[in-house]
Amino acid sequence: MNLKIGVIKGDGIGPEIVTEAMKVLDQVGEVYGHTCEYEQLLMGGASIDVHGIPLTDETVETAKACDAVLMGSIGGDAKTSPWYKLEPSKRPEAGLLKIRKALNLFANLRPAVLYDELKGACPLKEEITEGGFDMMIMRELTGGLYFGERKTVEEDGVLKAYDSLTYNENEIRRIAKRGFDIAMKRRKKVTSVDKANVLDSSRLWRKVVEEVAEDYPEVALEHMLVDNCAMQLVRDPKQFDVILTENMFGDILSDEASMVTGSIGMLASASLNETKFGLYEPSGGSAPDIAGKGIANPIATILSAAMMLRFSFDLDKEADAIEQAVSQVLKDGYRTIDIMSEGKKQIGTVEMGDLIAGYI
Amino acid sequence: MNLKIGVIKGDGIGPEIVTEAMKVLDQVGEVYGHTCEYEQLLMGGASIDVHGIPLTDETVETAKACDAVLMGSIGGDAKTSPWYKLEPSKRPEAGLLKIRKALNLFANLRPAVLYDELKGACPLKEEITEGGFDMMIMRELTGGLYFGERKTVEEDGVLKAYDSLTYNENEIRRIAKRGFDIAMKRRKKVTSVDKANVLDSSRLWRKVVEEVAEDYPEVALEHMLVDNCAMQLVRDPKQFDVILTENMFGDILSDEASMVTGSIGMLASASLNETKFGLYEPSGGSAPDIAGKGIANPIATILSAAMMLRFSFDLDKEADAIEQAVSQVLKDGYRTIDIMSEGKKQIGTVEMGDLIAGYI
Numbered sequence: 001m002n003l004k005i006g007v008i009k010g011d012g013i014g015p016e017i018v019t020e021a022m023k024v025l026d027q028v029g030e031v032y033g034h035t036c037e038y039e040q041l042l043m044g045g046a047s048i049d050v051h052g053i054p055l056t057d058e059t060v061e062t063a064k065a066c067d068a069v070l071m072g073s074i075g076g077d078a079k080t081s082p083w084y085k086l087e088p089s090k091r092p093e094a095g096l097l098k099i100r101k102a103l104n105l106f107a108n109l110r111p112a113v114l115y116d117e118l119k120g121a122c123p124l125k126e127e128i129t130e131g132g133f134d135m136m137i138m139r140e141l142t143g144g145l146y147f148g149e150r151k152t153v154e155e156d157g158v159l160k161a162y163d164s165l166t167y168n169e170n171e172i173r174r175i176a177k178r179g180f181d182i183a184m185k186r187r188k189k190v191t192s193v194d195k196a197n198v199l200d201s202s203r204l205w206r207k208v209v210e211e212v213a214e215d216y217p218e219v220a221l222e223h224m225l226v227d228n229c230a231m232q233l234v235r236d237p238k239q240f241d242v243i244l245t246e247n248m249f250g251d252i253l254s255d256e257a258s259m260v261t262g263s264i265g266m267l268a269s270a271s272l273n274e275t276k277f278g279l280y281e282p283s284g285g286s287a288p289d290i291a292g293k294g295i296a297n298p299i300a301t302i303l304s305a306a307m308m309l310r311f312s313f314d315l316d317k318e319a320d321a322i323e324q325a326v327s328q329v330l331k332d333g334y335r336t337i338d339i340m341s342e343g344k345k346q347i348g349t350v351e352m353g354d355l356i357a358g359y360i
Numbered sequence: 361m362n363l364k365i366g367v368i369k370g371d372g373i374g375p376e377i378v379t380e381a382m383k384v385l386d387q388v389g390e391v392y393g394h395t396c397e398y399e400q401l402l403m404g405g406a407s408i409d410v411h412g413i414p415l416t417d418e419t420v421e422t423a424k425a426c427d428a429v430l431m432g433s434i435g436g437d438a439k440t441s442p443w444y445k446l447e448p449s450k451r452p453e454a455g456l457l458k459i460r461k462a463l464n465l466f467a468n469l470r471p472a473v474l475y476d477e478l479k480g481a482c483p484l485k486e487e488i489t490e491g492g493f494d495m496m497i498m499r500e501l502t503g504g505l506y507f508g509e510r511k512t513v514e515e516d517g518v519l520k521a522y523d524s525l526t527y528n529e530n531e532i533r534r535i536a537k538r539g540f541d542i543a544m545k546r547r548k549k550v551t552s553v554d555k556a557n558v559l560d561s562s563r564l565w566r567k568v569v570e571e572v573a574e575d576y577p578e579v580a581l582e583h584m585l586v587d588n589c590a591m592q593l594v595r596d597p598k599q600f601d602v603i604l605t606e607n608m609f610g611d612i613l614s615d616e617a618s619m620v621t622g623s624i625g626m627l628a629s630a631s632l633n634e635t636k637f638g639l640y641e642p643s644g645g646s647a648p649d650i651a652g653k654g655i656a657n658p659i660a661t662i663l664s665a666a667m668m669l670r671f672s673f674d675l676d677k678e679a680d681a682i683e684q685a686v687s688q689v690l691k692d693g694y695r696t697i698d699i700m701s702e703g704k705k706q707i708g709t710v711e712m713g714d715l716i717a718g719y720i
């Protein structure tokens with residue numbers, strides 16, 4: 001199979017970690033008889049340097065012509081990065097929001113998994129996490145406050161800022177379906193998170209999710225208020241299978257959940273549209289402080305590449321191979337510094353990529 | 361001094377826990393020579409039962425005529441409570457939003473403290489919480505998404521729901537000042553939380569907070585994005601002193617922070633307006649499942665009464681006396697079931713109130 005993959009190396013540690021993911025993908029290609037054809041795309045700081053803006057329309061078009069896009073991380077250091085040449089209001093957020101909307105990537109999947117080998121890094125007490133946890137956050141990514149109308153105006157000498165939060169039935173229905181579809185392949189439980197005791201958009205959310213649930217009689221649905229969910233993630237993360245929520249709540253809860261695992265450097269993500277197309281990126285940030293030092297953890301990006309094989313190319317066997325290779329390297333005791341613990345073998349970004357590729 | 365205190369017993373465990381707080385207040389009155397005059401106010405289920413709505417205008421007026429209001433908890437069990445006679449859209453949320461707005465309670469203070477004696481209940485590993493933590497969340501309570509315009513309309517047969525998030529300079533300035541004022545009495549650090557990489561309201565928030573900060577050169581100000589803050593509360597809660605944030609973010613983060621302490625039954629809150637007036641209530645919910653069993657923890661409500669003495673009546677000595685009495689009872693090993701641990705003495709709601717009153 002020929003895989004046409006757009007590659008956005010991005011800012012900070014992005015180039016280093018993406019390089020390792022490409023190495024692993026190439027090895028998969030070699031072993032399973034596929035060809036990866038990469039198309040380099042500029043976004044974030046690299047695009048500002050060349051084009052003056054974080055994402056050009058041409059880049060969007062080139063991305064659309066790919067089967068999928070693999071991305072490092074976008075974001076920079078306030079003082080030194082090229083994107084701080086731009087006004088804050090021109091950054092949001094350095095191409096990320098534009099690419100999500102332009103490619104209609106409405107379904108953002110963020111797994112939060114406690115790896116048995118990395119339990120030590122989990123901030124929660126062991127009695128809470130015993131047996132591990134494994135949840136999938138399904139965040140709506142192209143609606144809500146992120147894409148509502150906004151403005152700042154002066155009224156009688158007083159500045160006033162507006163943002164608006166809108167959802168229509170169809171937007172809710174399509175993400176809810178994705179949530180239930182994923183739940184069917186997992187433990188068949190959906191926790192839909194909203195603030196239905198306050199927001200009209202949440203009341204509509206709840207209504208539509210209930211309608212969609214009727215088509216999935218095997219899936220257990222529960223509703224949870226967002227403030228309660230923020231508590232439950234800390235109190236008892238094991239209770240969750242699929243968390244289904246809107247854009248802003250998903251932003252907050254997925255980051256909280258990722259920190260609850262204690263190993264952000266391990267967490268992949270996928271952003272999908274209605275077709276097989278998707279954008280795949282690590283959950284963590286661009287970590288400008290450690291960029292270029294060869295110590296960043298490439299595993300989240302490598303696992304994002306596995307998600308890409310699974311969701312955009314239906315190559316489940318190949319995706320499994322990557323996931324098993326990662327497990328094996330962890331079992332062998334190799335760790336980058338962010339997940340290092342006593343008695344383990346500390347290695348750098350490139351070695352980690354080599355070891356994982358070696359197990360394919 | 362004559363203290364004219366409105367009392368909203370509320371739903372679920374509300375009446376039980378408020379009764380104990382009143383017992384402690386009366387004891388303070390006796391020892392320090394004050395008279396507490398209570399005015400019973402109906403809100404939530406009790407008001408729906410009598411008036412058909414969760415909060416009448418008359419009750420609001422009576423509340424205004426008090427110096428402060430002490431409240432139990434509002435909220436019910438979906439199946440059995442009187443307020444489920446009401447349409448969901450008529451509940452928001454059973455009087456709470458109306459009373460906040462009507463009394464202009466824009467400054468919501470929620471302490472999140474890890475008590476040394478209750479470390480066992482904290483979900484975080486000990487290496488993270490060593491030495492304890494003590495933060496104050498200052499949440500804006502009368503603006504933002506909670507009080508924006510909202511509507512649900514049908515357009516071409518498709519339902520569409522809108523909520524709006526608005527803040528003006530003045531609203532931001534007054535809450536920011538409160539945040540810095542509180543920080544001056546604490547460890548002199550303010551973490552202002554927003555989503556300035558996406559929202560116009562957050563960009564205005566950040567600008568105004570920076571302006572206010574100029575008047576407080578001794579206070580260290582940092583800005584943090586809300587998704588990052590949700591992570592940091594789990595990763596390293598000790599870093600926080602005062603967290604200053606808008607209404608919806610404050611709702612989510614204060615609940616997360618309260619769960620991070622592991623002892624919600626201990627957490628008080630205050631909602632203040634521009635005068636000395638305030639509404640004081642426990643952070644936890646109405647817990648309908650344990651209502652009437654005499655096992656609910658009254659400490660959060662008792663500590664809310666202490667906040668009332670401090671903020672509405674400037675009775676610092678009396679407030680200290682309550683806080684010390686609570687500490688002493690904990691040191692003596694008495695616990696309600698929610699904070700019970702091995703080797704401690706389990707007692708009920710009334711006994712807890714008696715013991716604390718006994719130490720005044």
Ligand SMILES: CC(C)[C@H](C(=O)O)[C@@H](O)C(=O)O
Pocket residue numbers: 092093096251557558587
């Ligand atoms: C950078 C920012 C705009 C973005 C978001 O809020 O969606 C990020 O936090 C994320 O979660 O991908």
Ligand SMILES: CC(C)[C@H](C(=O)O)[C@@H](O)C(=O)O
Pocket residue numbers: 197198227452453456611
């Ligand atoms: C009950 C609800 C409307 C309320 C809120 O969201 O403000 C509650 O969660 C709180 O934090 O006091």
